[in-house]
Amino acid sequence: MGIVAHDLRNPITAAKLATETLLMDLDADPATARRLDTILRALGRANHLIQDLLDVARIEAGQALGPARAAGGGAAGLGRGRGAEAGGGVGVAGAGR
Secondary structure, eight states: OHHHHHHHHHHHHHHHHHHHHHHHHSOOOHHHHHHHHHHHHHHHHHHHHHHHHHHHHHHHTTOOOOHHIIIIISGGGTTSSOSGGGTOSSSSTTTTO
16 A cells, blocks of 8 residues: 555656746636645645555555654644644545635
């Protein structure tokens, strides 16, 4: 699972960088800027889901999470600020937004 999660990050990162570049380079009208911002938010949610998958893989492998992740920033901290209402967590809670 960890390898797949890492492999998913590459195209998401490329899409994020391209979208950020478009947002900076284009003299975009407000409607286009909102659409680009929507893409960035969706990519951020996808990246958080991938990070949660990596956290689960580390936990299942018996590896410790970093201090920031263990303190509530990932799968180990579900229910402490990153639940479905924040668009994070493991599962499909953020889907369809």
